[in-house]
Amino acid sequence: MQVIKDISTLREAVRELPRPVGFVPTMGYLHEGHLSLARAARQACASVVVSIFVNPSQFGPNEDFSRYPRDLERDQRFLSEVPVDIIWTPDNLTMYPEDYQTWISVEKVAAPLEGKMRPGHFRGVATIVAKLFNCVQPDRVYFGQKDAQQVRVIQQMIRDLNFPLDMIVCPTARESDGLAMSSRNVYLNAEERKAAPVLYRALQNARRRFDEGERNADILRKQIETEIQTEPLASIQYVSIADADTLEELRVIKKDALISLAVFFGKTRLIDNIRLEIAPRK
Amino acid sequence: MQVIKDISTLREAVRELPRPVGFVPTMGYLHEGHLSLARAARQACASVVVSIFVNPSQFGPNEDFSRYPRDLERDQRFLSEVPVDIIWTPDNLTMYPEDYQTWISVEKVAAPLEGKMRPGHFRGVATIVAKLFNCVQPDRVYFGQKDAQQVRVIQQMIRDLNFPLDMIVCPTARESDGLAMSSRNVYLNAEERKAAPVLYRALQNARRRFDEGERNADILRKQIETEIQTEPLASIQYVSIADADTLEELRVIKKDALISLAVFFGKTRLIDNIRLEIAPRK
Numbered sequence: 407m408q409v410i411k412d413i414s415t416l417r418e419a420v421r422e423l424p425r426p427v428g429f430v431p432t433m434g435y436l437h438e439g440h441l442s443l444a445r446a447a448r449q450a451c452a453s454v455v456v457s458i459f460v461n462p463s464q465f466g467p468n469e470d471f472s473r474y475p476r477d478l479e480r481d482q483r484f485l486s487e488v489p490v491d492i493i494w495t496p497d498n499l500t501m502y503p504e505d506y507q508t509w510i511s512v513e514k515v516a517a518p519l520e521g522k523m524r525p526g527h528f529r530g531v532a533t534i535v536a537k538l539f540n541c542v543q544p545d546r547v548y549f550g551q552k553d554a555q556q557v558r559v560i561q562q563m564i565r566d567l568n569f570p571l572d573m574i575v576c577p578t579a580r581e582s583d584g585l586a587m588s589s590r591n592v593y594l595n596a597e598e599r600k601a602a603p604v605l606y607r608a609l610q611n612a613r614r615r616f617d618e619g620e621r622n623a624d625i626l627r628k629q630i631e632t633e634i635q636t637e638p639l640a641s642i643q644y645v646s647i648a649d650a651d652t653l654e655e656l657r658v659i660k661k662d663a664l665i666s667l668a669v670f671f672g673k674t675r676l677i678d679n680i681r682l683e684i685a686p687r688k
Numbered sequence: 689m690q691v692i693k694d695i696s697t698l699r700e701a702v703r704e705l706p707r708p709v710g711f712v713p714t715m716g717y718l719h720e721g722h723l724s725l726a727r728a729a730r731q732a733c734a735s736v737v738v739s740i741f742v743n744p745s746q747f748g749p750n751e752d753f754s755r756y757p758r759d760l761e762r763d764q765r766f767l768s769e770v771p772v773d774i775i776w777t778p779d780n781l782t783m784y785p786e787d788y789q790t791w792i793s794v795e796k797v798a799a800p801l802e803g804k805m806r807p808g809h810f811r812g813v814a815t816i817v818a819k820l821f822n823c824v825q826p827d828r829v830y831f832g833q834k835d836a837q838q839v840r841v842i843q844q845m846i847r848d849l850n851f852p853l854d855m856i857v858c859p860t861a862r863e864s865d866g867l868a869m870s871s872r873n874v875y876l877n878a879e880e881r882k883a884a885p886v887l888y889r890a891l892q893n894a895r896r897r898f899d900e901g902e903r904n905a906d907i908l909r910k911q912i913e914t915e916i917q918t919e920p921l922a923s924i925q926y927v928s929i930a931d932a933d934t935l936e937e938l939r940v941i942k943k944d945a946l947i948s949l950a951v952f953f954g955k956t957r958l959i960d961n962i963r964l965e966i967a968p969r970k
Binding site: 413418455503505506507508509510511514515536537540541543562563565566567568569570606610618 | 698745785787788789790791792793794795797798814815818819822823825844845847848849850851852
């Protein structure tokens with residue numbers, strides 16, 4: 407397992423790897439969700455590259471860039487157990503040299519939800535992901551369903567800009583009580599941590615009601631909000647039921663839908679989502 | 689020589705080509721400038737791909753997209769004489785399918801000059817060029833110095849987004865009277881055509897004065913404007929003397945500079961440029 411910092415060494419090392427090359431871009435402080443991506447890549451690809459880069463351009467000015475958790479030694483230990491072939495850990499000046507000035511914007515699917523709450527977030531995500539793709543030149547890239555809108559934005563960018571690679575989306579990894587794994591869970595204090603599983607319970611109960619035939623999105627949204635509000639530590643930012651493809655809010659669920667939400671526990675903002683499928687999967 | 693329309697056939701055909709692959713993106717209606725790029729690629733690369741696509745997203749609403757000259761048969765004949773390996777001629781819906789929504793913006797170097805006169809132009813250029821790069825995946829790409837700011841914008845995009853390729857810039861091809869070759873020269877009537885070489889004469893006279901020691905950009909700008917204004921059919925849009933790297937306007941020329949201009953002859957807008965080099969070339 408090589409740990410590489412600069413781009414030219416990375417390119418040379420990737421050139422030596424057997425194809426197909428699977429790539430997992432991360433911001434580090436890895437958890438089981440990241441590792442499930444790396445293992446999926448390991449299983450399907452001849453080689454696996456993981457990047458670790460806390461991308462400043464996807465954080466807003468009042469967000470948690472500087473305190474975002476970092477622990478490269480721990481990350482390396484975890485990845486050596488997958489194992490992966492290359493860990494790439496570029497620094498800020500490598501990715502954003504002085505006079506950097508090129509940005510990729512995805513429009514419609516990046517506009518609502520996280521895009522609305524975090525202006526500029528998806529511009530930063532799309533741009534860094536394109537840069538990472540061009541540096542690694544992988545055959546397959548792995549992302550987690552946890553960041554559902556990110557998945558949709560990157561899928562759109564890959565399609566629109568004709569990136570020559572396949573995107574694989576892996577299920578959200580969860581703690582035993584249902585809380586979606588996130589590097590940000592470390593911010594939660596004991597009480598907030600205990601309260602946070604309400605999100606997944608509310609999502610599951612909405613799915614149950616959907617499975618029983620409820621198609622009115624307003625009723626399902628209301629049910630989720632009410633259930634989350636039973637938890638005094640939770641403060642809802644949004645609960646959305648949207649078309650899974652366009653991410654436009656729905657009143658009636660006639661096609662595949664995405665239920666997604668952002669909820670504060672204290673200062674910590676958590677997101678989670680589930681998909682509702684109308685037609686049985688092929 | 690294969691002529692290919694769709695992207696998957698293109699990718700398969702490129703995969704069979706010996707490397708390095710040189711790529712010349714064009715909007716067709718080829719002239720000696722384009723052919724000099726294709727020949728430069730032919731000489732330096734094992735394989736040559738030329739694309740022909742009149743990119744709608746780089747034309748403003750009041751510009752000449754619909755009447756831009758097109759003649760694929762003529763273009764094929766010219767390219768068969770280079771010769772090139774693949775001519776790729778995608779159609780609009782291939783490059784911009786329904787629900788297309790991803791755009792690349794280069795900021796500082798795309799802002800002045802053509803970027804100011806043609807809002808959105810370089811967003812369209814950067815986006816289509818990135819798409820073409822991702823479809824062809826060339827090792828080297830060839831552009832003409834004729835579109836000096838375009839060269840600078842694409843160079844910046846390649847650097848910022850880490851495209852894994854080298855950019856080669858070839859000199860402006862000129863008619864025997866000095867007029868820079870352009871597909872748009874066909875718009876000129878006989879009198880305008882006769883008047884148009886004033887642009888290159890004015891640029892050359894400015895260079896002569898620069899070579900004699902003049903470093904005051906205002907004086908040189910004024911000299912160029914005065915000379916162009918002796919031609920009654922010419923209507924100046926801008927004459928710029930800018931830092932060749934940042935494209936910021938200069939008052940005193942202390943580093944390599946770019947003199948560029950846009951001038952109307954009737955309804956036809958012509959651009960041209962020369963570089964002024966302070967230090968002798970390495």
